[in-house]
Amino acid sequence: MARSKAVRRTDIVASAIGLLDEHGLVGWSMRRLAAELGVQPSALYHHFENKAALLTAVAEEVLLRGRRPAEIAAWDAELHLLVVELRDAMRRHRDGAALIALVHAADPESLERPLRSALERGGADERVARVGARSLVRFALSHESDEPDDFALALGIVLGGLAERLVRQR
Secondary structure, three states: OOOOOOHHHHHHHHHHHHHHHHHOOOOOOOOHHHHHHOOOOOHHHOOOOHHHHHHHHHHHHHHHOOOOOOOOOOOEEEHHHHHHHHHHHHOOOOHHHHHHHHHHHHHHHHHHHHHHHHHHOOOOOOHHHHHHHHHHHHHHOOOOOOOOHHHHHHHHHHHHHHHHHHHHOO
């Protein structure tokens, strides 16, 4: 039996994103990805424990590609940017929102951590930071297809509510 050629983790993730864009999540499979890379499916499992781990890496790369370099001092400006980046990353890829939602369901901490950190810098206690971060991720997931002006208005309303909550909490 012929051995699979060596394939790098970064190549697998890049091809997986291309496959996602071409076929969506429904048409995405480990076998199809292996065929695309010209390797046996077992070569993928050398880098990823299972399909969920690979999808997590794909989602992380999709989000990483959406990050904008910026130095933001104000917690509310950072929250705004993080939510907009999340939405933009989901919109950039076919079934991006479904992918991010799937990974978030398995590991909510990865998306919520930076939002929670910004809220804590704004003075939120642990509960408000946790619930606020979770709410912002769910907001971005559920408003992924909104028109830009509607999304911006709705995000402003949500962030205004969080800011008001923090003022009352102090």
